[in-house]
Structure formats: C-alpha cells, structure tokens
Amino acid sequence: MGIGPGSLDDITLRATRAVTESDYVIGVATYIDQISSLLHNQKVIKGVMGEEVQRAKKAIELASSGHNVSIVSGGDPNVFGMASLVLELLALQDSTTDVEVVPGVTAVNAVAAILGAPLSSDYAIISLSDLLIPWSEIEKRLTSAVESGFVIALYNPQSRKRKINLARSIKLLKKHRPHAPVGIVQNGARPGEMKAIATLETLMEHEAIIDMHTTIIVGNNESFIWKDKIITPRGYQRKYEY
Amino acid sequence: MGIGPGSLDDITLRATRAVTESDYVIGVATYIDQISSLLHNQKVIKGVMGEEVQRAKKAIELASSGHNVSIVSGGDPNVFGMASLVLELLALQDSTTDVEVVPGVTAVNAVAAILGAPLSSDYAIISLSDLLIPWSEIEKRLTSAVESGFVIALYNPQSRKRKINLARSIKLLKKHRPHAPVGIVQNGARPGEMKAIATLETLMEHEAIIDMHTTIIVGNNESFIWKDKIITPRGYQRKYEY
Numbered sequence: 001m002g003i004g005p006g007s008l009d010d011i012t013l014r015a016t017r018a019v020t021e022s023d024y025v026i027g028v029a030t031y032i033d034q035i036s037s038l039l040h041n042q043k044v045i046k047g048v049m050g051e052e053v054q055r056a057k058k059a060i061e062l063a064s065s066g067h068n069v070s071i072v073s074g075g076d077p078n079v080f081g082m083a084s085l086v087l088e089l090l091a092l093q094d095s096t097t098d099v100e101v102v103p104g105v106t107a108v109n110a111v112a113a114i115l116g117a118p119l120s121s122d123y124a125i126i127s128l129s130d131l132l133i134p135w136s137e138i139e140k141r142l143t144s145a146v147e148s149g150f151v152i153a154l155y156n157p158q159s160r161k162r163k164i165n166l167a168r169s170i171k172l173l174k175k176h177r178p179h180a181p182v183g184i185v186q187n188g189a190r191p192g193e194m195k196a197i198a199t200l201e202t203l204m205e206h207e208a209i210i211d212m213h214t215t216i217i218v219g220n221n222e223s224f225i226w227k228d229k230i231i232t233p234r235g236y237q238r239k240y241e242y
Numbered sequence: 243m244g245i246g247p248g249s250l251d252d253i254t255l256r257a258t259r260a261v262t263e264s265d266y267v268i269g270v271a272t273y274i275d276q277i278s279s280l281l282h283n284q285k286v287i288k289g290v291m292g293e294e295v296q297r298a299k300k301a302i303e304l305a306s307s308g309h310n311v312s313i314v315s316g317g318d319p320n321v322f323g324m325a326s327l328v329l330e331l332l333a334l335q336d337s338t339t340d341v342e343v344v345p346g347v348t349a350v351n352a353v354a355a356i357l358g359a360p361l362s363s364d365y366a367i368i369s370l371s372d373l374l375i376p377w378s379e380i381e382k383r384l385t386s387a388v389e390s391g392f393v394i395a396l397y398n399p400q401s402r403k404r405k406i407n408l409a410r411s412i413k414l415l416k417k418h419r420p421h422a423p424v425g426i427v428q429n430g431a432r433p434g435e436m437k438a439i440a441t442l443e444t445l446m447e448h449e450a451i452i453d454m455h456t457t458i459i460v461g462n463n464e465s466f467i468w469k470d471k472i473i474t475p476r477g478y479q480r481k482y483e484y
Contacts, residue, residue: 009254
C-alpha cells in the first residue's frame with residue numbers, strides 16, 4: 001500500500017484503513033514514522049533500505065499464516081515501491097494468499113502540485129538509480145524522452161555515493177532543452193520541504209537540496225515560469241481564444 | 243484539486259477538506275456526482291466537457307472576488323486536468339489571487355494497482371487524444387517510449403468519434419512488443435469497473451470496454467502475467483537470490 005508523499009493529508013482513506021485494520025505493518029523507518037499516528041495495536045516491523053527481499057518474504061510468511069499485513073511504500077507502491085517484488089515472490093510460489101495493491105499519490109504528482117502545473121501534457125518518469133538497471137538503459141530513456149517532447153520527472157536523482165548519473169543526465173538533457181524550466185523539490189509535502197526553480201544550466205547551484213528525497217521535473221520547450229510556479233500549457237491556446 | 247479515480251476511498255484528506263471548506267465547487271457533472279456526499283452548503287456549478295476555458299474563467303472570477311473556490315479534476319489536476327489552464331489564465335492576468343494545486347491519485351496509478359504491479363520500472367503517460375496536440379507528436383512519443391523500454395500508459399484511448407488513433411498505436415507498438423501483456427481497465431476504482439488482460443495482438447477483442455473512461459497499460463518485454471495480474475519485475479532478480 002502507498003502512503004502518498006508523506007503528510008497524512010495526502011494519504012487516501014483506503015490506505016488509512018488498510019493500516020489501521022492490519023495485524024502487522026512492515027516498512028522502512030521513514031515511512032513507519034510518517035504514519036505513526038495511525039499505529040495503535042498493530043505489530044510494527046521496521047526494515048532497512050536494501051533489505052527489500054527479506055522484508056517482502058517476511059510479509060508473505062506472516063500473511064500466509066493468516067495475518068492481515070500491510071507493507072508500506074512511500075508514494076505509490078507501483079512506482080519504485082514494493083508491489084512488484086511482493087507479487088513476483090507470490091508468483092514464484094504460486095501462492096493463494098490474498099493480496100491487494102493500494103495506490104497512493106506518487107512523488108511526480110505531489111511535486112507537480114507544489115510547482116504549479118508542470119506536467120499537463122504527456123510525461124515520463126525515470127529513476128536515475130543504476131542499482132537495478134544499467135546506466136546505458138537509463139541514458140537511452142532520457143534521450144528518447146527528451147527528444148520526443150515528454151515532460152520528464154527524475155526520481156532518485158543522486159545519493160551520497162552516486163553523483164555521476166545526475167551530471168550525465170543534465171549534460172544530455174540540456175542539449176535539447178537549454179531554456180526549459182526545471183523544478184526541484186526535496187521532501188515534497190513533508191516536513192522540511194525545500195523547493196527551487198532553475199534551468200538545466202543552473203540546476204547544480206541547488207545541489208544542496210538534491211538527494212534521494214528529491215524529485216526533479218524538467219519542463220518541455222513550451223513550459224514557462226510565472227512567479228514561483230512552472231506552467232506547461234496544455235494546448236488549449238491553439239484551439240481557443242483566452 | 244484532484245479527487246483520485248472516483249471512489250471516495252481513494253480521495254486524499256487534503257482534497258476532501260478543500261471541497262468541504264469551499265464556497266463554490268466547480269466541475270463536470272461526472273466528478274461532481276462522485277463527490278456528492280461531500281457537498282452540503284457549497285454552491286455547485288456543473289460544467290460540460292469542452293467548456294474548460296469558460297469554467298476556469300468563472301472560477302477565477304469568483305476566487306478574485308474573495309470566494310473560496312474548488313475546481314474539481316478527476317484523478318490528478320496536473321494530468322490532463324484543469325491545473326495548467328487555470329494557472330495559464332492567472333498568469334495572463336498576472337493575478338494576485340491565491341491558488342493551491344491539490345494532487346490526487348491519477349489513473350495510471352489507480353489502474354496499475356488494480357492490475358497488480360505493471361509499472362515498477364520507468365513509465366510514460368501518453369494521451370491518444372489529438373484534440374489539442376497533433377497526431378504526429380503523439381506518434382513520435384509512442385515510438386520513442388516503446389523503443390526505449392518504458393512501460394506505457396495510454397490515456398483517452400478512444401472516444402465515440404475518434405477510433406483511428408488506438409488502431410494506429412497498436413500497430414506501432416506491437417512491432418516492438420508482440421508478446422507483452424496489456425492491461426485494460428474501464429472505470430477503474432469506480433462503480434462499473436471492468437478489467438481485461440490481453441496482448442497488443444488481442445487488445446481489440448476487448449473494444450467493448452475501451453472508451454474515454456479506460457486506461458490501458460502496455461507492459462515492457464519483461465512483464466508477465468500471473469493469475470489475473472500483470473507483474474513487471476523491478477530488477478531485484480538481477481542482484482539477489484529469491
């Protein structure tokens with residue numbers, strides 16, 4: 001289940017109910033902490049980053065023995081979250097355990113709202129983490145997305161150990177969008193939210209707020225800045241007089 | 243503000259509060275009906291499809307004269323919703339009216355949850371409506387997204403009057419993904435929800451459930467079907483023993 005960007009304001013009723021009705025709630029500490037006010041009698045298992053496989057197996061084991069278990073993902077569980085891993089493992093066992101995926105507001109949508117209206121049109125989500133996917137694949141996706149006019153959201157732009165992919169991405173993207181507005185939001189809709197608007201040329205001036213809790217939205221060549229917002233026209237102006 | 247896919251289970255607390263605290267709630271009848279249980283003393287203005295510009299102008303006029311106004315979008319207001327149009331009009335007037343964009347669960351995430359875990363990896367959203375964007379642009383985006391391995395979500399796949407774009411898209415996509423699983427969900431997370439799993443070869447056998455209320459998710463070449471679910475591996479299997 002997905003808890004949205006992190007504030008309880010942005011969680012859905014269905015996700016809230018899933019948590020409150022669970023026997024076990026499993027997730028990394030950050031997400032567990034974000035929903036702490038929903039935790040009362042549930043047993044809580046805090047996991048650590050990098051141990052997703054163990055966490056998923058533990059959840060399946062508990063669910064298979066009759067417990068009601070929630071596995072918590074930040075944002076939406078389908079978007080670099082736990083849904084696929086849990087279902088892959090269930091499929092391997094050809095399990096008969098009931099499973100429900102509960103959607104949530106994912107970072108691209110939460111961050112777009114904070115920035116105003118940068119998406120509007122077709123968009124692509126690309127994670128810059130090459131932990132599970134080779135960089136050559138990521139590069140190919142960045143190139144095709146920027147060449148064909150997608151608004152692009154970059155997830156996991158850089159970590160303490162991995163900085164080169166963002167630099168490579170900026171170099172690649174700015175050839176096609178030298179003046180496009182770029183929105184940077186760290187801890188979007190959570191305590192400590194930081195936001196900046198830049199271009200690909202000036203993006204790294206905001207490096208202090210770029211880490212694994214940051215989402216970057218690269219507008220297309222029609223996007224523009226107004227006050228503290230990014231607006232990508234939807235195309236109505238081609239059809240209607242304003 | 244976005245109300246999510248349509249059931250009040252999938253609306254966020256922030257969107258609920260925005261509606262209940264409004265003086266005016268403005269939107270097309272479908273969305274107004276979906277949130278009818280949240281409407282008490284608010285004045286309601288039901289608009290019609292195709293009159294987005296008038297609706298946005300009316301909302302701005304009311305807000306500028308001091309009223310608290312909610313403009314309702316299905317799903318997320320940044321995803322083919324009203325956010326960009328409202329902000330474009332406000333920017334044209336260089337308005338000082340306060341505006342907040344409230345995110346919601348958009349169709350791709352709601353539908354992905356219904357289908358299981360088809361997204362997992364990088365994905366692209368493409369609307370097949372050529373009302374505001376020329377078909378040549380849409381075709382270019384489809385081609386680049388399928389060639390570079392994105393999971394692809396098709397919004398607005400066909401309307402009563404427009405059927406050719408879906409046929410053209412299938413032809414183009416199936417060259418690259420002849421066996422990829424395709425999920426079709428009509429009225430996702432709403433009354434009348436219908437779902438089918440097919441391939442691009444067999445997609446049109448489900449044409450009865452394909453209209454403007456349908457979202458289609460085209461898996462990548464690693465996606466597979468298990469029971470009634472589509473699973474796109476996230477890549478853990480390359481790194482870990484299951």
